[in-house]
Amino acid sequence: MAEKSPQDRAHHTRFDPPFHFFVLPVFVASWVTSVVVLVRHPGFYSAWGMVFAMAALVAVSKIRTNALKVQDRVIRLEERLRLSALLAESERAQIAALTEEQLIALRFASDEEVSGLVQQALSENLCSRDIKKMVRRWRPDYWRV
Numbered sequence: 001m002a003e004k005s006p007q008d009r010a011h012h013t014r015f016d017p018p019f020h021f022f023v024l025p026v027f028v029a030s031w032v033t034s035v036v037v038l039v040r041h042p043g044f045y046s047a048w049g050m051v052f053a054m055a056a057l058v059a060v061s062k063i064r065t066n067a068l069k070v071q072d073r074v075i076r077l078e079e080r081l082r083l084s085a086l087l088a089e090s091e092r093a094q095i096a097a098l099t100e101e102q103l104i105a106l107r108f109a110s111d112e113e114v115s116g117l118v119q120q121a122l123s124e125n126l127c128s129r130d131i132k133k134m135v136r137r138w139r140p141d142y143w144r145v
């Protein structure tokens with residue numbers, strides 16, 4: 001479930017406690033433990049245990065990054081639709097020139113300021129961090145995981 005604490009540029013990242021504070025540390029600790037066992041008791045089974053623990057850690061990391069990539073794609077689609085509705089017809093062709101990073105950052109801009117930020121992002125080739133700094137009225141995203 002999404003939290004409803006106020007968001008701004010300094011406080012918009014989100015941790016997923018079950019993942020960041022339980023699953024990931026357990027898998028990292030398991031890999032470290034398997035390396036220690038391999039060093040202390042070299043052999044096929046301890047080497048296989050280390051390889052298996054590393055594969056599990058990679059799998060957990062890939063599961064997380066793949067989910068974030070899907071979210072980025074959805075955000076990109078949402079922002080293209082939002083910009084299509086908010087930008088003047090003469091400006092709509094510029095939507096395709098925005099990078100994924102720029103689109104994802106623009107989601108935090110209010111409807112009133114997004115047009116100006118799009119123009120600035122394109123003319124100055126702004127990165128995500130710079131776009132977020134320019135947002136005057138923050139539009140929170142509570143659903144990002």
